[in-house]
Amino acid sequence: MSAVTRCSRCVLSEQFPNIRYDGDGVCNYCHDWDRAWKDFDFERSERRLVRLFETAKAKKRRYDCLVGFSGGRDSTYVLYLCKVKYGLNPLAVTFNNGFLSEFAVENIMNSVRLLGVDHVMHTIDWSLLKRMYRTMMLRAGEFCSVCSAGIYLVRQHYRDLYNIPLIVNGASARVDEASPFEVNCTHPVYLRRVLRESFAPGEIDRLIVPREYDLGLWDLVKRRLLDRGHTAVNLPDQVPWHNQEILDTLMRELGWRTPDRTKEHVDCRYAALKYWFRNQQMPGFVFKQEKLSQLVRDGQMTRDAALADLEKAIAEDAEPPVLDAFLDQLDLARDDVADVAGRSHRDFVTKEDLVPRRPAALRAVLGAKRLAGRLLGR
Ligand SMILES: [Zn+2]
The missing domain is CATH 3.40.50.620 (HUPs)
Structure with missing residues (x-):
């Protein structure tokens, strides 16, 4: 496990899609979470x-x-x-x-x-x-x-x-x-x-x-x-x-x-099969790292406890009964x-x-509806 680079705050690994680490080793997903939830x-x-x-x-x-x-x-x-x-x-x-x-x-x-x-x-x-x-x-x-x-x-x-x-x-x-x-x-x-x-x-x-x-x-x-x-x-x-x-x-x-x-x-x-299949499709990914990372960010778990859980998940990643x-x-x-x-x-x-399509005609209707709502005080 030590060979894998992980975020210094959560437990997301370098294999996580689109991940970047800042100078302190904190990942962009942690920063995104802070922007939405910290305050x-x-x-x-x-x-x-x-x-x-x-x-x-x-x-x-x-x-x-x-x-x-x-x-x-x-x-x-x-x-x-x-x-x-x-x-x-x-x-x-x-x-x-x-x-x-x-x-x-x-x-x-x-x-x-x-x-x-x-x-x-x-x-x-x-x-x-x-x-x-x-x-x-x-x-x-x-x-x-x-x-x-x-x-x-x-x-x-x-x-x-x-x-x-x-x-x-x-x-x-x-x-x-x-x-x-x-x-x-x-x-x-x-x-x-x-x-x-x-x-x-x-x-x-x-x-x-x-x-x-x-x-x-x-x-x-x-x-x-x-x-x-x-x-x-x-x-x-x-x-x-x-x-x-x-x-x-x-x-x-x-x-x-x-x-x-x-x-x-x-x-x-x-549920165990969902993770087992997914882990095979994304080698080294370990699906559980996402949920654990969210709990660490939310203060429900320490990073050490999450790492221990992850270690356990990796060790137990065998065919579910x-x-x-x-x-x-x-x-x-x-x-x-x-x-x-x-x-x-x-x-x-x-x-x-x-990405949802929003035709111009629909945008016009939505705009008109909003305007009518405002004029009618609703
Ligand atoms: Zn992170």
Whole structure:
């Protein structure tokens, strides 16, 4: 490990895409993080948040907010805060990705019962979902983008169904890994490109809801003009989010269970495979370094503790015991993943492909809408 150059503050290595170190050995990602979060005013941010919640409640809809609920630590805590601390009436929505761990299922059922919230488990025909996972694995060497699309799908679907004014997420730019394009991609443009050879458009649309870049100009304009003022907020970016304290609260208040306090994503049976495949595709990269670096920057972990964790991850980077179950569930053979190292999302999209187009006509409509809003005092 000593042979690898790492940032002197976080633990990002010299293999990290686009990394640069300053004279003190501090990386550009640490400086980016400081600019966004170092002087972040949490008290002010929470006051803003409370105003947003009061506005949502004042609409007196069936639900004040929607929480995408995986049964993992962060989304469970989001649901807990929404209901208990902020007094919102949330609808919890789970995308059944087919890989929910027994811990996730138990935590989901316990949490919604103890919190007294309405909950939906949304399941897509498994034969279709399985073909999608298989196709992504065989062509691009990953499967997480399918689940990401499903999570987005259920959020939009139930928001529209019940006209819910606010979506509250458990994702965070501050403490979650913030992978650059070179490392990770779950973008629907990429997903559609990989799937379109093997799936009819109608099938793809059952997983991937059309977003702005999929729409023609007229639909874009219509959507913007008829936008009913929905909004979304990432709660961990607005209030302090200390992983170990959150676990204590969930265990105490909701009987929450985890097989390992130090592990992320205990809600997915195959989370370990995500990292194992990725580490093969990017030799020497060690996927875990990103999350650890964020926790060091956020003061939740010392650099020494993160280095020790990383050392452990490198030493233990062997075939996860769940591989056979995963292959079995997707009707894949060991040979199908033997050369996973040679596959990547980058075979299908470039960074430039993902820059949203904003036609001049749309910009004009948005400008006019803003102006009208100002003139009407809204
Ligand atoms: Zn750094």
